[in-house]
Amino acid sequence: MADYTIDETVDITDVVCPVTFVKAKVALEELEDGQVLSIRLNDGEPVQNVPRSIKEEGHQILKLIDNGDGTYNLVVKRITLEDQT
Amino acid sequence: MKLTVTGNVKEYADGLTVAKLIELEKVETPLYVTVSINDEFIASGTFEETVLHEGDIVEFLYFMGGGQR
Amino acid sequence: MALxxxxLERYSRHIILSEVGAKGQKKILDSKVLIIGAGGLGAPAALYLAAAGVGTIGIADADEVDLSNLQRQVIHTTPDVGKAKVLSAQETMNAINPQITVNTYRQFVDASNIMDLIADYDFILDGTDNFPAKFLINDACVLAKKPFSHAGIIRFKGQLMTYVPDKGPCYRCVFREPPPPDAVPTCRQAGVIGAMGGVIGSLQAMEAIKYIIGKGDLLTGYLLTYDALKMDFRKVKLPKVSNCAVCGDSPSILKPFDYEQAVCKV
Structure with a gap:
């Protein structure tokens, strides 16, 4: 049972590193503080690196869902850092 | 007396004028240099009579053209 | 509009910076910068601003590319010799970034055209080589309330300052009047290391980018001087002059005017 509501979704399976993270970051930038984004990403390098980079930006990872088709959905809550505008 | 001239602290003779300092420091275009003392510009016609004092901070600002042709 | x-890929190194992000990159894409002079300073500035995605870049210069320009004016190449500098610059900028618009003005900038020229732009970059032009650009930008970057290079030295309306001293506050023709050497007569244009012109581009994204401290109220032989960068504080003829409390210069153009004797 989900204890969150997804406000926005973004698909980053159509791009490769480093644009994967950039595209996710831009989608997060456009949310309000506390809103939730679901990011569809590929297995392998994206699923290894993108969650870590997003965490380093200070956002909160809520869940990683395996879609069973070589893709994942990463559910992230936007946290505004002080130095972000 | 000690003066800070273009960032360097050095010993100079008491009673030194700006005109004399310009000569000592071998300023390249002595007639066309802007001088500031303690963050105030001094008028270009007054270099002869402006006397420097202990601790003064002096900057020379040069005309610099060039860059297009 | 979403990127x-x-x-996202082209500008990823910008967007990844927290000071820029998608928001800052969109500001850059929407911005308009005018570069006066496609020479030693204007060339590197134009390359970086085009690469950065400045949406509209104006470039003004009446000259053609000369073989002696190529030692420092890195936007022009050997096959460009004889071509109008503004066209050569436009081709290179569009080759780097086809998404931007480059407006060319193949003309000398003078009192009769400068106000119209700068009107459409957010930031002006002075890459000219003579003092009448530098004072003209200063006066016009102060009067039109446009921010601009002044720079000069000679031999192994360079200088830079940024004017922002109502914020800092202007070029005239510091230098008052142009020196008489030939009283001060220009780089044609004195020479200059090509990389000096790269250093100082790139700093001008950096000031333009910072102004556009609204981040950091600009070089307002300071003159940055660079001495390459001593490898010395200094920021000299500039007082604001309340009786400045153009930006002071009761200005006497109310519209731009031309000083007699010093004809450079080669």
């Missing part, structure tokens, strides 16, 4: 995947 395309291609734009």
């Amino acid at each position: 395309s995947n291609e734009q």
Whole structure:
């Protein structure tokens, strides 16, 4: 049972590193503080690196869902850092 | 007396004028240099009579053209 | 408008910076910068601003590319010799970034055209080589309330300052009047290391970018001087002059005017 509501979704399976993270970051930038984004990403390098980079930006990872088709959905809550505008 | 001239602290003779300092420091275009003392510009016609004092901070600002042709 | 995947990739190194992000990159894409002079300073500035995605870049210069320009004016190449500098610059900028618009003005900038020229732009970059032009650009930018970057290079030295309306001293506050013709050497007569244009012109581009994204401290109220032989950068504080003839409390210069153009004797 989900204890969150997804406000926005973004698909980053159509791009490769480093644009994967950039595209996710831009989608997060456009949310309000506390809103939730679901990011569809590929297995392998994206699923290894993108969650870590997003965490380093200070956002909160809520869940990683395996879609069973070589893709994942990463559910992230936007946290505004002080130095972000 | 000690003066800070273009960032360097050095010993100079008491009673030194700006005109004399310009000569000592071998300023390249002595007639066309802007001088500031303690963050105030001094008028270009007054270099002869402006006397420097202990601790003064002096900057020379040069005309610099060039860059297009 | 959302950035395309291609734009996300092209500008990824900007967007990844917390000071820029997608918001800052969109500001850059929407911005308009005018570069006066496609020479030693204007060339590197134009390359970086085009690469950065400045949406509209104006470039003004009446000259053609000369073989002696190529030692420092890195936007022009050997096959460009004889071509109008503004066209050569436009071709290189569009080759780097086809998404931007480059407006060319193949003309000398003078009192009769400068106000119209700068009107459409957010930031002006002075890459000229003579004092009448530098004072003209200063006066016009102060009167039109446009921010601009002044720079000069000679031999192994360079200088830079940024004027922002109502914020800092202007070029005239510091230098008052142009020196008489030939009283002060220009780089044609005195020479200059090509990389000096790269250093100082790139700093001008950096000031333009910072102004556009609204981040950091600009070089307002300071003159940055660079002495390459001593490898010395200094920021000299500039007082604001309340009786400045153009930006002071009761200015006497109310519209731009031309000083007699010093004809450079080669």
